[in-house]
Amino acid sequence: MKGAQFLVKALEREGVEVIFGYPGGAIMPVYDALIDSKIRHILVRHEQAAALAADGYARASGKVGVCMATSGPGATNLVTGIANAYMDSVPVVAITGQVATNLMGTDAFQEVDIFGITLPVVKHSFLVRTAAELPEIVHEAFRIARSGRPGPVLIDLPKDIANTVAGYEFDANGKGEVTAAPSNESIAYALELLRKSERPVAYVGGGVGMANALAELKTFIETTSIPFVATLKGLGSISTKHELALGMMGMHGMKAANHAVQESDLLICIGARFDDRATGRLNGFAPHAKVIHLDVDAAEIGKLRHAEAPVAGNLRDSLKALACQLNIEPWRRKCLAMKEATQWDYDAPGSQVYAPDFLRRLSERAGENCIVACDVGQHQMWVAQHFHFTNPAQHLTSGGLGTMGFGLPAAIGAQFAFPDATVINVSGDGSIMMNLQEFATLRRYELPVKVVLFDNSALGMVRQWQELFHDRRYSEVDLSDNPDFALVAQSMGLTSFRVDRRQDVDGAIDQLLAARGPVLAHVIIHQEANVWPIVGPGKSNSEMMDEVTL
Template identity: 60%
Template sequence: MTAAALKQPDAATAPQTGARLLVSSLEAMGVDVLFGYPGGAIMPVYDALTGSSLRHILVRHEQGAAFAADAYARSSGKVGVCMATSGPGATNLITGIANAMMDSVPMVCITGNVATGLMGTDSFQEIDILGCTLPIVKHSWIVRDAADIPSVVAEAFRVAKEGRPGPVLIDLPKDIQFAEVAQPFAAPIFNDPVEAADHAAIREAEAAIRAAERPVLYVGGGVKIAGAVDELRAFFGRTGIPAVATLNALGTIPTGAHGFLGMIGMHGTRAANEAVQEADLLVVLGARFDDRATGKLAEFAPHARIVHYDIDPAEISKLREATVAVVGDLKASLAATDPGPLAIDPWIMRCMARAQRHAARYDAPGDGVYAPALLKELSERAGDDFVAACDVGQHQMWAAQHCRFSRPEAHLTSGGLGAMGFGLPAGLGAKLARPDAQVVTIAGDGGFMMNIQELATLRRYGINLKIVLLDNASLGLVRQWQSLFFNENYSEVDLSDNPDFVAVAQAFGVEAFRISRREEVSAGIQRLLDAPGPCLAHVVIDPRENVWPLVPPGKSNAEMMEGA
């Protein structure tokens, strides 16, 4: 990125504290919402927030601030911003920072710290947060001079957004926040350059695609990050190549599109996994060959050559040797790729016949709630405005398998880190980013308890988030693995002493009701979607239900297990 202009507010020559300079700098970068929790070492910044244009959302735990900022960024296309004090406030952000790093989400994390003269003395609530977060940020700054704050903030936003996005950290000692700066305030405004496509590599890719008889598009989350969804859909439409998606790429191609075979990997569809295993060419678009997608890597797509498009050269041939590498901006590269007519009709028909043969069924026996059917109906009833903010566990996989997603912003999930507790704060962040969307947090009883305190945030700000809480009174995915791979030794997965979730939600001032029978599902979904404010549907499901299909750990994607 290059500096294009300088923004100069009125009365900029008046002395400002570092704290007020930070607030002005965030305003200059276009920040409108930030998430945080105050404390001693960040108190000067909170004092400076008063009267600013920034809308601060007081979460009830700093982890909630990081997860909410992450989802706000995914939903809005902006950089998410979160803020915490030193010591435990800063360390409570770490899981959320790691989550953003794993899923390439642009986020600026601001922490207060003890005064510079106390650094290194083990003073009260002192922590080396820069050192703690070095492996999970793109870059970090400790501000030593308050006059540097505008340039540091501008650089932080540039680094967070450019190339492969990710989180950055700004650490502000308390004396720097108090320090006065008697100089004009000037924050550089950055413009994104248009990156040229590598046309020589693209011509090689086109030749490889034309030569293939069984090509498959392997779509990763980088497509959405690059803003290349339209280009992907155009390429998918004009080539007809069957496509599969990773967990973080769901919605890049609409769920019901002809030729889309579904999610790949451990809990992917049989149609997707078997197509990849038979393919003679994988066109990999912004994906990183994650182990949950590939299964046993040595046996993944054993007959396929690899054409790999990615902005990050470190991903090329990291896990699977690329036959052709197209490094650069995915949006520009996809738009420039046109292999011409392909003679692959027999392959397309074979893939689609398999997809039809192995399509999911929703006629499970019994009177209890069948979670896949509920989630499918929920997403269809909500329509194109549906956004699922998923926690982590069985419900996450059911949502990925059975919900209808019309765009990638409709599916928010902790993909790389798999962090329980993501769903509720992510839902509130997404709803603040897109207030007109029908945002639904989909959570399990285990993950929901990890950040249940954010119900208070929903109530305080009147955030109209809907919550589907699938309660099987256990850590369902761990229980499933213990059943299948640990001789049914159900160690520490029993959550039968859960609280009355309806009563808990109502105690927070959130409307809530319970569903326990299949006949209650349709009316319950309607009540949830029609509720005028935040609302929780507590859905009781059978603890013996498992997620199928499943690729056992360490096995090839060709070795899928199916339930009854």
């Protein structure tokens, strides 16, 4: 058996069903071995999309996503997707072909040091030196990718190793994974802080979903009655319609969420990392609060904000141990009153489509089990603000890296994970152009992904910042020469239609949801529509700007 066959057999052994990739010279032995495998290979049209589709597949399914590319430019095209998975702690295994070992270090054709290039953006990486070690490397790569705080792992496979004939022996027995439980001391002190607190707020991050701690979080929240806020990635960890849900916090968070955090005397940070988009100016963040920080990754605790009670360990055990009844009724009532007083207003002047209202209606009609994959920009924030989620795996969004072009490949990955699910890609006219070629992938596999493209003929979020914080000095944000997206989509095999009047929104949503194959709704919105509220650069979350949009 050849090394490439070892690799494929090892991937089968890990339960891999789908690989997103693109072939080329150095990875050809693996593509040859895949012909005889039950693993399904999905041919994307750019390697970046392979990595992002694997990311979307992993986020939606909870399994490890796998992507593959050849050496050189194939490998470097994966890098953005690998970095995206790293920043959002997504379990992905990336396999790259490499030139033969005798050519490595000679600047050979399509040789690049992808091991070195990806060092800062992988959880771990392997350069395969012998075919015999491949089964163990693959097993280790999957274990590392999904254990503790998940992340991407790279396997770089030289072509001669892939072609080497060797025997296959591997026994994975006894190589399980254990995530440490929190210490009794840390739990005891955290409980003491909880019981002394009068104004606690739970700050819920993406780690909760990754730890499969959704049920434990719900029990913790409902036992303690602590109002909670969510980060972008934490949305849906408990239903966004839960009575105690104050909404997303941070730069574009709900006012009630930010005010509650700012007034709190105890912040229970659960699987979050005090990201600057969530905290605003760090030294003005939750200024009166002590912190209990629950995280599986001890390196996150105390990295940006001192935690009076650090609780390192798996979140399921930590949340179970901290669920206790508290007497905080006046604070709970105050938070709910703030929430009631600051509900979204969907009335907007004019007759153009109002994106928040479109998304609210789409969310109501698409049902609680739909999956939404966003790109990055204003539309991403509108989705976070106005879509309803009951599980974080429904909301695929590039939180840490902020990768424009993430949404369409991620939607493709999610659709392969759940072929019967309603999968929606919400994008903008800037982002869609970053991976537009993947319309061809939708057509090839007849994926019924529903693309909602908000088009304001501008790089909207950058335009908004230039308007608000750069004295309206607009620099390189005009996209008024966009192609006709509906025509482009049609030429690539999608059904498409244009929506530019508010009165047509309900009909457009019906058409979108009824489509059997890939479909694009090209939705024209006002160029000066902004995302509100916003916390300006260098400001604390107490200083939210709000304004009626056009």
